[in-house]
Amino acid sequence: MTAGGFFAAAPDAALAALFVPFDVGELRLPADGRALFLRARAGMRLREMAQPGWLCEQGFLPFADELGRNGLRVGEPAADEKFPLVLLLPPRQRDEARALFARALRHLAPGGTVLAAMPNAEGAKSGEADLTKLAGAVQHLSKHKCRAFWSTPQPADVDQDLLAEWLGLDAPRTIVDGYVSRPGLFAWDRIDRASALLAEHLPANLHGRVADLGAGYGYLSTQVIARCPRVDALDLYEAEARALEPARTNLARAKRECGRELATTLYWHDVTRGLAQRYDAIVSNPPFHQGRADLPELGRAFIVSAAEALLPDGRLLIVANRHLPYEAVLASRFHEVRALVVREGFKVIEAVGVRG
Incomplete structure (x- = not known):
């Protein structure tokens, strides 16, 4: 609980698992220090890893406020803005998660990496399978009863028809x-x-x-x-x-x-x-x-x-x-x-x- 409310964004296992690929040397942070974090959550590991060029998007206001209190930049990317690294914590609801994967790829710069983490008990294998359908080859690591999975797709690897379809899944x-x-x-x-x-x-x-x-x-x-x-x-x-x-x-x-x-x-x-x-x-x-x-x-x-x-x-x-x-x-x-x-x-x- 914070001074202002009960919705403080407590660090969780998925957030910790998200950064394991960097800890073990499978991935490196972008040289230009820019990244987009969709459905971002505040926590110690994010404070340790985030750089000034990171943009955190979070639509649930208590979590967005917590990110801001942690000194992170919170907002939405421009429609055509691209990032060399896109992080995301996909939700459990599958249509919503698929739309989020599609958004991540839409904002991914050529040669960039999209990286996600989900609890095993909340659809991690399905999430990895969906990213594979959309982006092609995916790698993964397991830690903290979660799965971190990522892809560095070439433009030809991305299923553009599926991407357009999945972007529409978030529409009212x-x-x-x-x-x-x-x-x-x-x-x-x-x-x-x-x-x-x-x-x-x-x-x-x-x-x-x-x-x-x-x-x-x-x-x-x-x-x-x-x-x-x-x-x-x-x-x-x-x-x-x-x-x-x-x-x-x-x-x-x-x-x-x-x-x-x-x-x-x-x-x-x-x-x-x-x-x-x-x-x-x-x-x-x-x-x-x-x-x-x-x-x-x-x-x-x-x-x-x-x-x-x-x-x-x-x-x-x-x-x-x-x-x-x-x-x-x-x-x-x-x-x-x-x-x-x-x-x-x-x-x-x-x-x-x-x-x-």
Whole structure:
């Protein structure tokens, strides 16, 4: 945990494994000191290896902030920018990972090397096989229960048709009920059951300015628009930048379908660091894990931020897995706390009246 939030980017085995090829002499850092690190994560090994010419790309804001606090340059490469070394930590979701491999090759300079690392238990062999399909010959090393694999392809080695196809895998796409999402987002290809339960129990008398914390591709916000006609302003907070474009599309459709005007704003923001606005009501399906590890402190941090942002008579509506221990922090922050429904392993809780 950092002073500002619970999402600090802790060093992990994949990051350590990523630099093993340099440690054992299989690879050398570029002479010009330039590299692109896609899906970069902060950690001791990165601080040891990174040079001033490295550019770290990270769309999850808490991780991006941690990279910046470590003195690393964070941003996005220009569309035509090329690097002699492209590093990446591919995600578990395969379509998202394939799109990332394709982006890595698009930004690779002639004669350059693309290097990835993945935990063995999270698809490392599949990731290596995908890079092989795309770039040709691949080498690998195993360490820390992870696999580092790399390729230094000639232009003729790269399957350009496959590269174009895989670049498109990251594009927002229609999933169910007309919603737009993209691979790798939370519940990206469906309507999350917990969020649907909360939507079913949204009070029609919600009014004024409302916030959706951890909005994802915007499902809950669209339901607020459809079910709560007295809401006249709606702010969405989401830490994953890749979710913002689908959310914007889904909001636009929801406003067209409801046939009324209301102000909507999307914020790329880490909710655990607090909110700048004050609200009449807040809705949330707060995260309670980081990667595969349960971390209920995340949900509690969302509750604290919500309580601090609500007006004195404001209302918080959250949904959570039934076993998560949120009641104590809710009772410490609100005068009234009650469960609206407990069903299918989830609970919808309403908290009203912020304690001074």
